Structures are given as structure tokens and as C-alpha cells.
Amino acid sequence: MQQPGIIKAGETGKFSLFLAAIALGTPFVIVFLYTKGLSGGLNTAFSYDESEYHYPVILQFARELPFPDFTNYNSATTPLFHLLFAVLSRIVGTDIQHLRMINFFITVFSTILLFKLLIKQFNLPYFSALLSTSLFALSPYFFREAFVVMTDNLPVLWLLLFFQYYLRFKEDGVFRNYLYSIFFIMLLCLTRQTYLYIVLPIAADIYMSKGLKQSRSVYMLLIVAAVIPTLLLFFIWKGLTPPQFQERHTESSLLNIKPALYGLGVLGFYSLFITGDKIYRTFLSIRKQKVLVAVLIGWALLFFFPLTKANHDFGYLWYIADELPSVHGTPVLFYILVAIGICVCSSIWRLETPPFYLLFIIGLFVSEIPNKYFFQRYYDSSILIFLLLLDARYDKSDRFQAARIGLLTCLFITYFIVCIIR
Numbered sequence: 001m002q003q004p005g006i007i008k009a010g011e012t013g014k015f016s017l018f019l020a021a022i023a024l025g026t027p028f029v030i031v032f033l034y035t036k037g038l039s040g041g042l043n044t045a046f047s048y049d050e051s052e053y054h055y056p057v058i059l060q061f062a063r064e065l066p067f068p069d070f071t072n073y074n075s076a077t078t079p080l081f082h083l084l085f086a087v088l089s090r091i092v093g094t095d096i097q098h099l100r101m102i103n104f105f106i107t108v109f110s111t112i113l114l115f116k117l118l119i120k121q122f123n124l125p126y127f128s129a130l131l132s133t134s135l136f137a138l139s140p141y142f143f144r145e146a147f148v149v150m151t152d153n154l155p156v157l158w159l160l161l162f163f164q165y166y167l168r169f170k171e172d173g174v175f176r177n178y179l180y181s182i183f184f185i186m187l188l189c190l191t192r193q194t195y196l197y198i199v200l201p202i203a204a205d206i207y208m209s210k211g212l213k214q215s216r217s218v219y220m221l222l223i224v225a226a227v228i229p230t231l232l233l234f235f236i237w238k239g240l241t242p243p244q245f246q247e248r249h250t251e252s253s254l255l256n257i258k259p260a261l262y263g264l265g266v267l268g269f270y271s272l273f274i275t276g277d278k279i280y281r282t283f284l285s286i287r288k289q290k291v292l293v294a295v296l297i298g299w300a301l302l303f304f305f306p307l308t309k310a311n312h313d314f315g316y317l318w319y320i321a322d323e324l325p326s327v328h329g330t331p332v333l334f335y336i337l338v339a340i341g342i343c344v345c346s347s348i349w350r351l352e353t354p355p356f357y358l359l360f361i362i363g364l365f366v367s368e369i370p371n372k373y374f375f376q377r378y379y380d381s382s383i384l385i386f387l388l389l390l391d392a393r394y395d396k397s398d399r400f401q402a403a404r405i406g407l408l409t410c411l412f413i414t415y416f417i418v419c420i421i422r
Contacts, residue, residue: 315376
């Protein structure tokens with residue numbers, strides 16, 4: 001019989017899971033107490049959307065239940081978040097403190113789910129999984145959204161549930177697991193339409209998979225069925241957002257490649273801390289001429305399409321980059337980070353057949369092309385989950401890896417504290 005103090009890779013008994021939940025939940029409880037039970041929220045600039053957009057839409061939908069009007073409302077996102085909170089407000093009331101509590105528990109549950117995913121699906125050692133999950137839990141654009149009514153963390157829950165069932169399906173081929181994963185894709189897209197990008201890696205993965213238990217067309221039709229509700233909303237809106245946000249949020253030009261370049265920069269930055277030895281060793285085996293050409297193309301795009309921060313752009317990488325010299329309008333930092341991002345993508349291309357994880361990240365970048373705004377929070381959660389799952393698949397954390405993840409976690413904590421006391 002396993003002793004409580006001995007925790008093997010891939011195992012989470014009730015006692016060990018309880019200890020992990022306590023460790024992962026402690027930072028949330030500390031801030032919960034700091035905000036006096038979420039009654040005060042966090043008085044930082046990011047929570048502006050709560051009072052200006054999301055809370056009023058929840059109240060509107062609550063008044064209109066059981067048939068809210070989805071044709072035009074005061075949010076740029078698809079309506080499932082606001083609809084779910086409006087329904088739950090019939091139970092907990094419409095007080096902002098109670099609605100924040102719902103988002104708080106969604107965030108904490110998502111954190112524990114990621115921990116279990118790393119343990120169960122990837123057999124990551126217990127303390128490595130705890131360290132990786134802590135990194136994600138304390139990331140600036142996930143942790144702080146736990147304490148206000150914001151739409152960012154509910155899609156993370158759906159995304160993690162998708163991965164839980166889809167990765168099981170890839171292992172055992174059980175059709176039921178595929179159905180569950182498709183269901184969570186539908187919820188994901190109805191909560192935040194940019195997550196339609198997840199369709200790209202799934203469709204490619206199914207197309208290239210062998211030994212499927214059903215006809216390939218059945219799997220493909222289910223993918224289409226999952227996105228039809230979101231596409232129907234696009235038809236009703238005659239655009240990608242409710243009508244009142246189309247001019248403000250949607251970029252008219254499909255040549256808007258800056259969001260993809262910015263995403264590569266975010267990927268490059270986090271790769272410095274998370275990417276394991278397998279990615280680096282794979283990079284060494286790649287023909288450097290091809291990588292050099294790709295990097296030079298990336299730099300040329302940065303030169304001719306400068307990543308210059310506008311007043312509405314937000315994210316800590318913007319603020320770091322603005323303190324450094326620029327080349328033709330693009331801060332030097334982005335030239336470095338985009339090059340690292342390209343190198344990491346090259347390694348993943350070499351490792352993955354079919355390239356599910358690489359298409360996951362490329363899909364994310366493409367999904368942001370119609371967006372006028374460069375908010376780092378639009379990228380962070382997906383990129384961090386992507387890198388943590390990739391690292392769990394190919395590398396079992398060593399001391400250097402743990403030190404880098406620990407350092408980034410400390411930087412996240414510092415950034416959060418600075419934002420609070422500023």
C-alpha cells in the first residue's frame with residue numbers, strides 16, 4: 001500500500017490531491033482575504049471591463065431570461081459567459097461580489113484541473129506538476145482575473161476540459177472521449193470566438209490519424225457541428241463581434257500580421273523559461289540555413305510592419321520593450337523574441353507528426369489577425385498551456401528547468417504585487 005508521503009509519477013491519491021489543492025489555492029485565498037471576500041475587487045486598470053461591459057450585460061441577460069437578445073449587446077465576445085452568469089444570478093443574486101465568487105471558483109477549479117492533467121495524462125512527477133501548475137496559476141492574466149467578473153478564465157476551463165478528453169481519445173480511440181472534447185470546443189467558441197482556432201489542429205490531426213474507429217467524415221462533421229452555433233452568431237451579427245464592436249475591434253485588412261508577430265514574441269519570451277532540453281537538442285539537429293531564412297523573414301516583417309505600442313495596447317512585454325531601443329519602430333526586444341519563437345516552432349515541427357501542438361499555436365496567431373487590439377492577455381493563457389503541455393510530453397523537469405520555472409513564477413508574483421500597490 002502506498003504511503004501518503006510517497007507520491008509517484010502519474011498518481012494522485014485523495015491525500016496528495018488535497019495537499020496540492022491547498023498549495024495551489026493558498027495564493028487565491030490570500031488575495032480573497034485582501035479584497036475582503038471580493039467585495040472590493042482589485043483597483044487596477046484591467047478591471048475596467050467588469051463595470052463597463054460584462055456586469056451590465058449579465059444584468060441585461062438576467063432581465064431578459066429565458067430568451068436574452070443576442071443580436072447586439074455590450075461585449076465583444078460571444079455570449080455564453082454572460083448567459084451562464086445570468087442564469088446563476090437567479091441562484092446567487094446579481095450582487096457583483098457574488099458573481100465574482102463564481103469566477104473565483106471557476107479559476108481555482110481550472111488550476112486543479114491543469115494539475116490533474118499534467119499528472120494523469122503526462123505522468124509528470126508530482127512536484128514538477130505542482131511547480132508547473134503554480135506557474136500558470138500565478139500568471140498575470142489568469143491569476144488576477146479570478147477576483148473580478150472577466151471573461152478570460154471560463155474559456156481556460158473549457159480548453160483544459162477539451163485537452164483532458166481529446167488527449168484521452170488520442171490514446172485510446174474511444175469515440176465517447178472525442179464527443180466530450182467536441183462538446184467543450186462548442187462551449188469554448190461560444191464563450192470567446194477567437195478560440196475557433198482550436199479547430200485547425202483537431203481537423204489536421206484527425207485527417208492525418210490512422211486506425212480511427214469511425215469514418216473520418218464522422219469526426220470531421222462533428223467538428224463542423226461544434227462551431228455552427230458560433231458561425232450562426234456571426235451570421236446574425238454580420239461580423240465577428242456584436243455590431244456595436246465591429247468598427248472598434250475588428251481589423252478590416254487581412255494583411256494585419258502584427259498580432260501574429262506579437263504572438264511569436266510572447267511565445268519566444270516564455271520559451272526562455274519553460275521549453276525543455278528536448279526542444280533545444282532538436283533545434284541543434286535542424287539545418288540552420290532554413291531557420292536563418294525564417295528568422296530573416298520574421299525580422300523583415302518586423303521592419304516593414306513595426307510593432308509599435310498604441311495607447312490601447314496592453315501587456316507587460318509592451319512596457320519592457322518600450323524601455324529599449326527600436327529599429328524602424330519595432331523595439332529590439334521583439335526582434336530577439338520573435339527569432340526565439342521561430343526557432344522553437346522549427347523544433348516542434350521536427351518533433352511532431354502530425355504537428356498537433358504546432359498547429360495549435362499557429363491557429364492562435366491566425367485567430368488574432370482580425371483583432372485591432374494587442375492585449376497580451378489574449379495570448380498568455382493559451383501559450384502557457386501549450387508550452388507546459390509540450391514540456392510535460394517531452395521533458396521530465398530537471399533542476400535547471402525547475403529553477404527557470406521558479407524564476408518566472410517569482411517574476412509573476414512581483415508583477416502582481418507592483419500592480420496592486422502602484
